[in-house]
Amino acid sequence: MAKPTGIAKAELLTAAKQCLVHNGIEKFTLKAVAEQAGVTQGTIYYHFKTKEQILLEIIQSICEDSWSELSVASKEFIQIALQSAKSRYENNVFYHKLYFTLIVIGFNNPSIKQQIADILKSENESLFKALTKLWEKSPIEGVSLESWSIFFNALMDGLALQVMVLEDFPIDQFYEELEKIVITLYQLGK
Amino acid sequence: MAKPTGIAKAELLTAAKQCLVHNGIEKFTLKAVAEQAGVTQGTIYYHFKTKEQILLEIIQSICEDSWSELSVASKEFIQIALQSAKSRYENNVFYHKLYFTLIVIGFNNPSIKQQIADILKSENESLFKALTKLWEKSPIEGVSLESWSIFFNALMDGLALQVMVLEDFPIDQFYEELEKIVITLYQLGK
Amino acid sequence: MAKPTGIAKAELLTAAKQCLVHNGIEKFTLKAVAEQAGVTQGTIYYHFKTKEQILLEIIQSICEDSWSELSVASKEFIQIALQSAKSRYENNVFYHKLYFTLIVIGFNNPSIKQQIADILKSENESLFKALTKLWEKSPIEGVSLESWSIFFNALMDGLALQVMVLEDFPIDQFYEELEKIVITLYQLGK
Amino acid sequence: MAKPTGIAKAELLTAAKQCLVHNGIEKFTLKAVAEQAGVTQGTIYYHFKTKEQILLEIIQSICEDSWSELSVASKEFIQIALQSAKSRYENNVFYHKLYFTLIVIGFNNPSIKQQIADILKSENESLFKALTKLWEKSPIEGVSLESWSIFFNALMDGLALQVMVLEDFPIDQFYEELEKIVITLYQLGK
DNA sequence: CATGAATGAGACTTCATTCAT
């Protein structure tokens, strides 16, 4: 006895994400979500109390995705990067557009901001664990592994941004170069 | 040819920026801009053809700011970073909120996206020039100075993001650590 | 023929009355009624054909209450007044809010208006019977006992109105004074 | 230079009152008001912040009417009654429907309730002044003139109610009888 | 230059009602 409600809601959320990414915040309308999901606007309100609630549940679902994605990533750091590159940058401009859109919405929406903050922190922590396994200790004195993980996370986000804005951004090349940097730093630390 | 209108227009643009940052995209209303500027909505239409035109002119003004800011920055790279830190992160969360907001708007607005792309490119170039002066050559073989500049620019943006989302982000500490990294890499390259 | 449904229906009606009084006409929603009754909206439609049907049945139930209440009241007039005061004004602001609400709904709803009219008339008649027993004849020539009964009924309603609107209305005091008036008038008529 | 705005707003209020009376609370929609006034719904929102604001301003205008109406009425009490009868009951079922509708809305709306309370109190006071001139002292010991004025006000409202609900209510006849009562009571007091 | 008034399209939201289960 599968829960039809749960499925329906998940489908609505998926439709909402697609709308948010394809139409942009300004055109993120409930009518558009309804059409995308193939239901009426009333149906949306049967499942979500308000429009903001949809945004919140979108983030929550991202949050869960993010957690699972990153918790798996306790192998080698470079693999994380490449894996991220593949799963998030190359294929998933979608994911990052959604992510940045929600960040910007969060600027003026405390609840959403909080959730984004949680995601960021958990990403930083995941990267920290990965770095610990990879490097054991920081290659540069005075720069903690925590800081390195924050830097790498920031770098990922910053690169994602350039990918999204610059049409012909050669992300693959940059990941190869990043790999070299990580390796060189590792050897520096020994 | 005195330009009294130009002045008024600049004030409207300032008001518009404040609205965009303080109200967020969703509540970026011409009524709000008018109130912020202390004029009526009609007045705005005397100066701007449409709402989108305001956004475009906002971005153009940022563009000019960005150029001037970065063209000055042809001294030492670390100083750039610290200067950026001071002028943009610490004091200017405002600037970065505006910047990221426009990026996200750009996701679904080609004209704005183009301008954002131009800004990004010119920032990359400015950083490249600065790095050239600072490092002369790349500290790691196989990683071009162009790539380093892109990495640093991405890092800046990514850190800015964390500053804006995480309330208690110790940005100062990170800049000190970044300085150490830059210096270490420099010595590595000699 | 047990009527389990009948009981359920009565409960729904009670819930509906509470909603109508506590939420007001404007928020008199089937969803609210359903929640109040602890059932789903669908259940309401099992028992009532439409929303208006609920209102009609509410009024019918009041009608029955009213009749029984007043038919008992064939003793002394003053006792009626005091009894009314106790059962309707002091404790039963609820009853009067419901009553006035339905009157106002009746302004634009012929079926309801008709029922309200019936209630009013039967109240007038009951008061007339009571007055007949109490006074035998009118204390003032040219003013029929029918008129007196209408006046007293109007007075009751008007006082109820003031009770409901004025927070600190000393209804008890007024009933004592009313009693004096009734007695004085009675002696006047002898 | 007449104020066109003021006039426009007054016209909107008039239209709103007509809607409220002719359509009833349940159908008191902004669309209806707009159509009645011959403007678009947007226009209404240019003049009134919300729908509730319209109701509040309706009451305020009634309040002003009521004050002026009653302050004039410092002549003879019976004339007040007749005058009221003429201006309010016979011709102005409209006025009373509006009045009772607002009272019922006030049951669940504190701001409106407060204004209704103010109106009631000022009516009571006006009647008290009129009674003082007419009777000088109370015809029945133990019943203050204040109480008499409240009773007469309640009586007026209660009769108005019967007029509105009972199609063939002979209000004229009742006013004549009321006049006899007032006169008889007056002589009783001498 | 600037404004106040007005507009109409479209946003979010509510709600009576229906229906398969």
Place this chain on the structure above:
DNA sequence: AATGAATGAAGTCTCATTCAT
């Protein structure tokens, strides 16, 4: 007998835009 899901019409409200003054 009851329910949960869905609907679509309609309601309140917002907003970019226009225009006479």
